[in-house]
Amino acid sequence: MHTQLNKMQALPPICLDRRLERLQALYQTIQQNKQNIINAINSDYGHRAAGETLLAEVLVNLEDIKHTIKHLPRWAKADQWTADWKFWPSRCAIVPEAKGVVGIMAPWNYPFNLVAGPLTAAIAAGNRVMVKPSEVTPKTAELIQQLLAEVFTDDEVHVVLGDVDVADQFSRLPFDHLLFTGSTRVGKIIMRNAADNLTPVTLELGGKSPVLIDRNYSLDKAAKSIAKGKWFNAGQTCIAPDYVLIEADRIEALIAALKKHTIDAYPSIDINNDDFSCVVNTQHFERLQGLLKQVPNNQIIDLYPDYQNQVNRMAPVIVNQPDQQSKLMQEEIFGPILPIVAVNDLSDAIDYINRGDKPLTLYLYSNNRTTIRRVKQQTSSGSLAVNETLVHFAQQRLPFGGIGASGMGSYHGHQGFVTMSHMKSVYYQSRLNGNDLVRAPFTQLKKKII
Numbered sequence: 262m263h264t265q266l267n268k269m270q271a272l273p274p275i276c277l278d279r280r281l282e283r284l285q286a287l288y289q290t291i292q293q294n295k296q297n298i299i300n301a302i303n304s305d306y307g308h309r310a311a312g313e314t315l316l317a318e319v320l321v322n323l324e325d326i327k328h329t330i331k332h333l334p335r336w337a338k339a340d341q342w343t344a345d346w347k348f349w350p351s352r353c354a355i356v357p358e359a360k361g362v363v364g365i366m367a368p369w370n371y372p373f374n375l376v377a378g379p380l381t382a383a384i385a386a387g388n389r390v391m392v393k394p395s396e397v398t399p400k401t402a403e404l405i406q407q408l409l410a411e412v413f414t415d416d417e418v419h420v421v422l423g424d425v426d427v428a429d430q431f432s433r434l435p436f437d438h439l440l441f442t443g444s445t446r447v448g449k450i451i452m453r454n455a456a457d458n459l460t461p462v463t464l465e466l467g468g469k470s471p472v473l474i475d476r477n478y479s480l481d482k483a484a485k486s487i488a489k490g491k492w493f494n495a496g497q498t499c500i501a502p503d504y505v506l507i508e509a510d511r512i513e514a515l516i517a518a519l520k521k522h523t524i525d526a527y528p529s530i531d532i533n534n535d536d537f538s539c540v541v542n543t544q545h546f547e548r549l550q551g552l553l554k555q556v557p558n559n560q561i562i563d564l565y566p567d568y569q570n571q572v573n574r575m576a577p578v579i580v581n582q583p584d585q586q587s588k589l590m591q592e593e594i595f596g597p598i599l600p601i602v603a604v605n606d607l608s609d610a611i612d613y614i615n616r617g618d619k620p621l622t623l624y625l626y627s628n629n630r631t632t633i634r635r636v637k638q639q640t641s642s643g644s645l646a647v648n649e650t651l652v653h654f655a656q657q658r659l660p661f662g663g664i665g666a667s668g669m670g671s672y673h674g675h676q677g678f679v680t681m682s683h684m685k686s687v688y689y690q691s692r693l694n695g696n697d698l699v700r701a702p703f704t705q706l707k708k709k710i711i
């Protein structure tokens with residue numbers, strides 16, 4: 262790995278024409294391999310809804326690449342202006358330059374998207390890239406290696422396969438930038454490893470993303486949107502709603518609405534329903550069952566009471582007012598379990614959110630401008646999504662990233678280009694002006710200022 266990195270670091274950045282051409286090739290390769298991507302992830306998961314893979318791992322990336330190709334010639338241009346009047350007519354410029362070789366480490370929950378997205382940004386900025394896909398989804402990792410070898414030369418993009426030990430060694434390489442997507446726990450290890458090389462990091466982490474439903478907001482609308490975001494990929498989404506905060510007297514009606522919209526979307530959870538995904542593996546399935554074991558039976562609302570769990574296929578469950586000290590309320594759930602927490606009012610909900618780690622996304626359901634402004638100003642999160650789940654991830658003009666325990670730095674669209682670039686400051690001294698202001702003796706200057 263080290264030799265490969267040294268070889269790549271000795272090479273110049275990828276020129277703009279080549280970047281545009283390779284991004285176009287990447288676009289075509291993804292288009293042509295839609296079915297292979299669906300099949301690989303499906304095989305890694307036991308079953309992954311084809312519609313979810315198409316949306317989250319094909320269409321989102323195709324749109325991202327298209328947007329990048331369209332705007333890259335402008336993003337890559339230097340921004341130039343005439344210096345401040347004291348230095349006039351000298352000039353200043355900000356010149357985006359490739360950082361060098363970027364490392365990308367990806368998790369298993371969107372194993373293709375979370376390689377292709379950061380890769381698009383890194384290539385757009387002219388970097389060479391080394392990729393370490395997740396070992397939890399090995400078929401997808403192999404496909405990524407094969408497809409990227411078709412699009413890029415090995416000294417442009419190199420894919421490393423392997424387990425956690427390989428991931429550890431990978432994160433210790435002296436990259437010029439490292440973008441890691443994964444858990445907060447491993448994010449801390451990655452940052453420590455990168456610190457030894459002073460490698461700058463972007464950490465795209467997880468945590469508990471709360472949902473807050475305002476007093477007057479339609480429960481039917483909120484439930485429809487929450488069900489969509491929570492059960493997508495069986496809750497294994499970094500920005501999945503983790504739990505809901507709502508006044509106690511509205512909980513019963515919310516549960517009824519959630520039931521209705523869940524069953525509308527997934528009439529059955531059976532293996533014959535292609536639209537519902539499995540939990541990725543037995544270890545995670547057992548982790549989720551373990552969370553439920555700590556909850557008293559009378560708090561568990563099974564939305565499919567007749568369904569018998571099949572291998573790693575877990576039916577959606579609501580938990581009504583769980584103990585705040587339970588693991589369910591202390592850890593990121595990352596599966597099809599939705600706790601509902603009673604609050605007294607908006608202030609109580611805001612206090613609750615502010616007592617926890619800063620979330621990756623905060624969801625707010627409200628049509629009241631004062632409430633929206635208050636939540637925006639009085640809470641801190643990577644992103645705030647009002648009246649809808651998940652789709653903020655697909656907005657090319659919105660930077661995506663966390664804050665505090667949910668991450669640092671961001672990417673997507675232009676922000677991705679900026680993250681993967683060094684914005685070099687350049688000053689051009691004019692031939693007409695000698696800058697006598699900063700040269701000794703300072704007699705005149707002192708007379709003017711003192």
Ligand code: NAD
Pocket residue numbers: 366367368369370371375393394395396397424425428429432442443444445446447448450451464465466467468498499500593595621663668
């Ligand atoms: P993870 O942290 O276990 O693994 C992520 C990557 O880290 C993998 O490539 C793995 O090989 C590597 N890794 C694991 N242990 C390591 C170690 N000890 N040293 C070095 N590398 C190691 O995360 P996961 O289980 O694959 O993914 C789920 C987590 O990712 C959730 O917390 C989720 O919220 C988060 N996530 C965040 C985003 C985001 O954009 N913010 C997106 C998807 C997932």
